[in-house]
Amino acid sequence: MKDELGSHLRGLTDHLRARTAPPGLAEVAAVTEVLLGTMQAYFRSLDTELYREFRNLSDYIARARDEIAELRPGDLQTERLPRAGRELEAIVRSTEEATNRIMSAAEAIMAADHADPEAFRALVADRCMAIFEACSFQDITGQRITKVVETLTYIEQRVGRLKDALGAEFDESVPVDSREGDARLLNGPALEGEGVAQDEVDRLLDEPPAAPAGKASQADIDAMFG
């Protein structure tokens, strides 16, 4: 469009320059008319392009707004996440209480006097019953864990849909561990398949130490060969 406007204007100005007499009103009007016509077409095309861009942007924002509303961040922040946190705290508390009750029962049995077999039998039966009762925590904690997993699944699904709605490219690479020094060694309990078993730990401890950097002494060399 810019090129079209330029060529019209160039043609008209060349024509006017070629004249020896000054341009009359009719000629100026003709130039103005051409100029206006060309400018209108140019701005009309700009309007359409801008309108399309704004429309896309508006659709994008509407989709994002709908997905964020669907995520119900207020509900997540005030209800679901605090609730999940309380469930986890309750799990920690109940497993600790159960463990202590089981250990107390076991300690009582181990410390019991065997001199009176009847009394000993009664004590063992009583303490074993206490152990069975304490084990009932497993059912409750199972239900609590299910609720927490439901909340995590809810968040996962909504975030996935939000990502799809935004259609944005996200960095899917594994995040870099930004911890430094000894902190990098703190990872907590491993899941199945992660970490090493006790046998592997024993093997690593039995391995001769690696050669130190630089010149090794005869003792270092001997150690490397076990």
Add this chain to the structure above:
Amino acid sequence: MAVDPQMPILIVDDYKTMLRIIRNLLKQLGFDNVDEATDGEAAFAKLKNKPYALVISDWNMEPMTGYELLKQVRADDGLRATPFIMVTAESKTENVIAAKQAGVNNYIVKPFNAETLKAKMRSVIGEF
């Protein structure tokens, strides 16, 4: 030389339940003279005040980890020979290697049983 069942042992863990489990296991193995600490800092203070024949420590504790405690013990002239067993859920190869390089005497991965504790203690302090 026979192991003295009255030898003082320091167990270090931030979970009271785990301290109680280890204490009970040690009692079953015949060791009754057991002190407790709930992090590396408290453990190091106890080590500076009383000689211990064995330290059994968790890794992941605050403010001072068991790994830092191990390094401090090995850097201390009076304590560097103290036998040290790490009992931890940190089971990555780099953890085992780091502990070994820092001078740990043995390393037990949680969860563990009495037999494993007994075997590792025997390898560190001798038969009992």
